[in-house]
Amino acid sequence: MTAAPWTTVARREIVTKLTDRTFLLSTFGLVVIIAGVLGVQAWLGSRTTEYAVVTSSAAAHRMAEKVETVAEASGDNLQVTLQAAAGDGVAKAAIEDGTADVWLREDGDGWVLTGREDVAAELRSAATTAIRDATLDANAEAAGTTVDALTRGSEVRTSVLDGDADRAGVAKAVGFALAMLFYLASFTFGLALANSVVEEKASRIVEIITTKIAVRQLLAGKVAGNLVLAFAQMALFVAVGLVGLTFTDYDRFLPAISGAVGWFVVFFVVGFGLLACLWAVAGALATRTEDVQTTSTPLTMLTLGVFFAALLTTGTTKVVLSFVPPFSAILMPMRVLEGTASWWHALVALAILVGAAALVVRAAARLYQRSLLQTQGRLTVRQAWSTPE
Template identity: 85%
Template sequence: MTSAPWMTVARREIVTKLTDRTFLLSTFGLVLILATVLGVQAWMAGKTSEYAVVTSSSAAHQMAGQVETVAEKSDDKVLVTLEQVSDDDAARAAVEDESADVWLHEGDNGWVLTGRDDVPGDLLASARTAIRDATLDANATAAGTSVDALTSGSEVSTTFLDKDADLAGVAKAVGFALALLFYLASFTFGLALANSVVEEKASRIVEIITTKIAVRQLLAGKVAGNLALAFAQMALFVAVGLVGLTFTDYDRFLPAVSGAVGWFVVFFVVGFGLLACLWAVAGALASRTEDVQTTSTPLTMLTMGVFFAALLTSGTTQVVLSFVPPFSAILMPMRVLDGSAAWWQALVALAILVATAALVVRVAARLYQRSLLQTQGRLSLRQAWSTPE
């Protein structure tokens, strides 16, 4: 059974890209970078921090024992080893030759942690907690009371009205990643699509192609082929990211992230299809490759606007733009991810985006059809719209 003409064009677009070494190297290079970054983060998160503490007195050694208890209790990836030496000079020498990370000793008004060039932050925090608690306990005993009595009513806890703070951080990071993916896909594949159109137009190959298939079929095939490639590349990046997330401390958020990614996939397909049609028109309006930079400038600005809106907007502005195409292609999935949008809002935004995409496709098809075979020079939108078929 003979396939539809647009499917033949789509296959040609896909095969051309899959045999392009630059495309393959850039795709797998980005996958490698992403996997490396996630791997390093997972390794750092699972790495045990070891600290050697040296003391030069029995009192300091006893205090160091309490620091060890607090440090290892607060973080199971922290290991503290203790060593007591004969005097201060020996302790100072141990820090100098890096056989010890810090030297704990008494100062004029409390305790001092001496490091060679710095003191690890997590060890310092544990030392402050341990020394404070030990000092409070000693002072309370001397005053004939207890630490619990002295600190009663002083505890401070935190609660969140809307969402978990860690989830908010993950949502922000994932939202940025999704916005970046949409921007890269829209710009790189869109520009490649525009250049492909103008190259076929400049070489007059398109005149031969259009004797065999309708111009609208050619447009549909080009958009469908690039959409399939962009979707496959995006899905590859997202899959690597989700797998990488399972190896971090934030794996508990995977269900919430996966649900939002599902919405992103749907919005991505519609939003990219909308922009791809406009990129094809930008190529058809040009007569030379050099003209594409001019004809595609509004699209470049629009694509950048969507990306920066995802990064910079908040509050009411973000809510409004999350219903406005093509901004909704990114902002609504981001709102679903951070919990500020209900499922019905996503459906409403998607319906608006689909309706807008349908309108854009009709307009783009007319502009594409009427400008594709015009080779007398760069066309404006008004000229392309008024040109007879």
Template identity: 75%
Template sequence: MRSTVWVTVARREIVTKLTDRTFLLSTFGLIGLLAVVLGVQAFMANRTETYTVVTSSAPAAQMAAQVELVAEATDDKVSVTVTRAADDAAATRALRADEASVWLHEGGDGWLLTGKADVPDGVETFAATAIREVTLGANAAAAGTSVEELVRGSALSTAVLEGDAEKAGVAQALGFALALLFYLASFTFGYALANSVVEEKASRIVEIIATKITTRELLAGKVLGNLVLAFGQMAIFVAVGLVGLTFTEYDRFIPAISGAVGWFTVFFVVGFGLLACLWAVAGALASRTEDVQSTSTPLTFLTTGVFFGALLATGTAKTVLSFVPPFSAVIMPVRVLEGSAPWWQALVALVILVVAAALVVQVAARLYQRSLLQTQGRLSLRQAWSTPD
């Protein structure tokens, strides 16, 4: 029976939260919001852009046909349709009536692309490419040479010394998402845990509970229950995000992302457990619900610091913080995703985090045990530590 007491406490914490309408509405609301955001992104990424180019002369029609060919060869999600107007006035009327996206016609020493209110960037890019290729070919023929000869040696390629720029962008976005998940889970469930402790303390229910189980078992059950809830919520968010990512152009990064998410899961469990113990102590130090805001202020700053540290730290500072608990709970998985941290560094950071969590649990258990039954007022850490068992 003694070995399952803390499980009973954890089950009570879970059931209480799962029957809380506010918790359920906020969770499903965030899931819905995430699904909508990913759905819109997937729709935009897979949507075919259609442009209609109107011309009013034979040379312009020929050039527009080249624009259509360039667009089809460059982007399979872009469709260009060419129409012919009887004259310039008819082309202008088609443009004003939104029957065409742009009007391609001769203008000065070259070509002119006219839009109603603006010229879409996509069609402008394709038109510029087509006109340059056609004009370059004509000029080369007039000069008695070839396009290949004219452009020889002008090719420009790009390269980076470290990493992949697009992958780095995905890593940055995912890093923000993981940091936000850890912050929301730590703050939301931590604050709820602290309030739960102080409510039981203020109502004297904890005195009845303490006659049946030890305060350490009560602490273990509360931390475990909230850890299960936080992990479950986080897992749902991550699963929705990964599924949504498969419908976007970034789906090729999912294998690399999955590895980083695996590391984040392990770090999340240990890091959240560390902070949850401290949140429980914040609740035990208070005697009224109003006191929790004061006793939890250091934790609020710490949790916020982890969030902004993960977002703002760079270079050496980021490397160092990736080994410092609890910052490592977020920063190290992000470094793994970026490719700047090998697996052994992640393992070392995890061992350090586990050791730190074990020490925090010991300290938190003592503070929790010695302050939980003290109802004479808000306690300081020194008072709680020196209070006899």
């Protein structure tokens, strides 16, 4: 069975791009950057910070042991090592020569942490908690009661209306990454597609090609080829990101992120296909490579608008735009990730995006077909629309 002509065009687009050194180097470079950023995050999250605490009395040493226990139970990769000094002078000398980081000692009714230049915030927090708890236990025992009895009813819990703060932070970071991927794919592949069209048009090669296959088949092949490439590149970046995320402290969010990424993939395919058709039209309207900058300006602004909408919109504006094509291609998956949109919201937005894409494809096919073989000069959309086939 003979393959459809558009598949031959699509295969040619893919092979041409895969043999382009610039494309391969840029893809590899982005993979290295993504892996590097996540690698640094994983290293910072797993690094253990160690502090040496010196004491000069038995009571201070017992309190330092409690600080050690609290620090190691904090979950902040904090480790405390203890040193016993023969006296205050020896302990102070240990701080001055860097043998110890902090000197813990009694001072009247309280305790003092002495560092050479500063006392680390995480160590100060652990010491404050340990000393407070130990003091409360001692005072409660002296009063013939318990800490639980003294503190009953004083517990303070926190809650937020918009969900978990860590999840919100992760959602924002992942949303930014997905928006950036969509923008890069739409702009880089779209611009390359427009330039490819105008180069074939300027060299008159397209006149030969269109004697063998229909113009609509040529458009379909170019869009499909670039869609496959953009999707493969995006999938590579996302896969590296998800694998890298497993080595960080945010791996618990992977199930939620994976679900949102699934929606992003579907929206990406439809949204990119819509924009790719318009980029092909931008190339067909031009006669020279220099003209592409003019014919693609509205499309460039639209692509930037989608990107900045993903970064800047909030509240009602974000909700409304998440149903408006092509903004919905990014905003709806972001809202799913944030937990502010349910699955049926996503289905409604996808149905609207598919309907809009179908209309755009029909209009783009007409514009492309009527302007591709026009070589007398740059065309406007109105001129191309009214040009006879």
